[in-house]
Amino acid sequence: MTLPPLVLGLESSCDDTAAALVRGRDVLSSVVMGQNALHSDFGGVVPEIAARAHAERLDTAVKQALSEADVRLTQVDAIAVTSGPGLIGGVLSGVMVAKGLSIGLRKPLIGVNHLAGHALTPRLTDDLAYPYLMLLVSGGHCQFLIARGPQDFTRLGGTIDDAPGEAFDKTARLLGLAQPGGPSVEAEARKGDEKRFRFPRPLLDRAGCDMSFSGLKTALLRQRDALVADQGGLTEQDRADLCAGFQAAVRDVLSEKTRRALALYLEEAPESPAIAIAGGVAANQSIRAALQTLCDDQAVRFTAPPLRLCTDNAAMIAYAGSELFAAGVTHDMSLSARPRWPLDQKAAPLLGSGKKGAKA
Ligand code: KG4
Ligand code: ZN
Numbered sequence: 001m002t003l004p005p006l007v008l009g010l011e012s013s014c015d016d017t018a019a020a021l022v023r024g025r026d027v028l029s030s031v032v033m034g035q036n037a038l039h040s041d042f043g044g045v046v047p048e049i050a051a052r053a054h055a056e057r058l059d060t061a062v063k064q065a066l067s068e069a070d071v072r073l074t075q076v077d078a079i080a081v082t083s084g085p086g087l088i089g090g091v092l093s094g095v096m097v098a099k100g101l102s103i104g105l106r107k108p109l110i111g112v113n114h115l116a117g118h119a120l121t122p123r124l125t126d127d128l129a130y131p132y133l134m135l136l137v138s139g140g141h142c143q144f145l146i147a148r149g150p151q152d153f154t155r156l157g158g159t160i161d162d163a164p165g166e167a168f169d170k171t172a173r174l175l176g177l178a179q180p181g182g183p184s185v186e187a188e189a190r191k192g193d194e195k196r197f198r199f200p201r202p203l204l205d206r207a208g209c210d211m212s213f214s215g216l217k218t219a220l221l222r223q224r225d226a227l228v229a230d231q232g233g234l235t236e237q238d239r240a241d242l243c244a245g246f247q248a249a250v251r252d253v254l255s256e257k258t259r260r261a262l263a264l265y266l267e268e269a270p271e272s273p274a275i276a277i278a279g280g281v282a283a284n285q286s287i288r289a290a291l292q293t294l295c296d297d298q299a300v301r302f303t304a305p306p307l308r309l310c311t312d313n314a315a316m317i318a319y320a321g322s323e324l325f326a327a328g329v330t331h332d333m334s335l336s337a338r339p340r341w342p343l344d345q346k347a348a349p350l351l352g353s354g355k356k357g358a359k360a
Contacts, residue, residue: 005077005325008062008101009318012054012094013086013114014140015045018314019061021069021076022322025124028069030308030315031061040179051089058097065314076107078330080321083111084338086140091337099333108330110321115343117316119147122276124319125305131272132303133265135258135291138279138311139165139180144209144261145343146268150323155344156261157209164250164281167213171220171246175239185243186284192237192244197223199249201256209261211253220246247286255290262300276303280311 004024011018015038020030035053039045066073081098084091095111102109118136122128133156134145143158162170165182172181177188199219202212220242227238234242258275266273275295281287282304295302309315342349 005322006071006075007078007080007110007318007322007325008065008076009112009314009316009321010058010062010079010081010094010098011114011117011312011314011317012058012090013082013084014090014312015039015050016312017054017057017061018312018317019058019065020314020318021065021071022124022315022318024322025127025319027124027309027315027319028071029065030313031064031068032308032313033057033061036179045087047087047089050087051093054090054093058093061314062097062101073101073105076101076105078108078110078321078325079105080110080112080318080324082114082117082317083331083335084113084341086114086339088337088339091339095335095337099335103333108325109332109335110324110329111331111335112317112320112324113341113343114317115141115143115145115341116150116153117320118278119145119153119343120150120320120323121278121305121309121316122303123323124316125309126276126303128274128276128303129272131269132274132276133261135254135261135275135277136279137164137254137277137281137287139163139169139281141279142211142213144257146265150320150327151329153343155342155347156264157211157257159211159213161212161214162217164213164254165279167216167246167250168281170217171243174217174221174224175234175242177239177243180280182280182284185247186286188240188243189247189286190244192240192242194241194244194248196241197245199223199245201249201252204253204256209257209264211257213250213253216246216249247284251284251287251290254287255294258291259294262294262298266300273299274301274303276305278305278310282310283307
């Protein structure tokens, strides 16, 4: 029996420098070098700092991935790299390293869409068959996609402004909590009363699956300022209640929009009732639980890959690269970095571009 090709994946589209080796559905190694410390003084990812760090660290990440997988560079059959969407400097760093490796090793080069990497992850982790509905929720992305193949996606809707992870991060900043905001807001919310402050549920009154999260931070800011004006500051309980109210609003919007997206999806693919989530926000227990309940009620399979493969990583890029390679897709040295690259080329562009780059 011939082995599936050994694919080296590179990811550098935002603030994680990552390299991984994947053979078929086996992740032999997955190295993720985060950059939180480099950006923490600036309240967000600084594209130039990120790009420089990627350029400096990609070779270290590759060496580490090879060593953890116990393989030599010459054994690699193909090189897959995120060639968009994302912060242009970072994407360029990855593409240049991948081109160098491809020329040096005389092995095929495969440019991968970062969003496809996320969207195909449940096939890597759970062998999910096409088609399925995908909800991508992270610091940079928020969209519903029908996945039919490695290059065949239909977008049903997405955020028109901030991604939910961005809203969690901004909330944390407004309340003086640690970054990344998601885990700290979730921890506070566990101690809070979600009913004390009522936050808006944006766009629920509008048909369809588009979402908006930027108004939530304004509502939170107003509430916080009102408390400060009243009491001269925030108590521990105020903070917890604000977090709980905010998280409940995000959860309610995501679950109602998921209900609608599922209905649209099931009309098209009743034979394959399955939804998967990916992205950092998929780590949120309250959001996960709400989506799980929704799916249980409708006898829909719910897949949430393990967190290390839900957040940005290179194993998903290597895996998506393998699917493309199997479909005969390779690129030559004209492969370019694409800051914007929607998965569904036919869908109307969504508005907005967040701190982590274009929403695509
Ligand atoms: O997928 P990811 O690692 O990077 C991209 O944005 O592509 O997602 C990171 C985002 C951050 O905004 C972070 O605050 C959020 O995911 N996040 C969470 C949780 N853990 C991470 N949001 C809500 N609840 C969490 N437990
Ligand atoms: Zn991502």
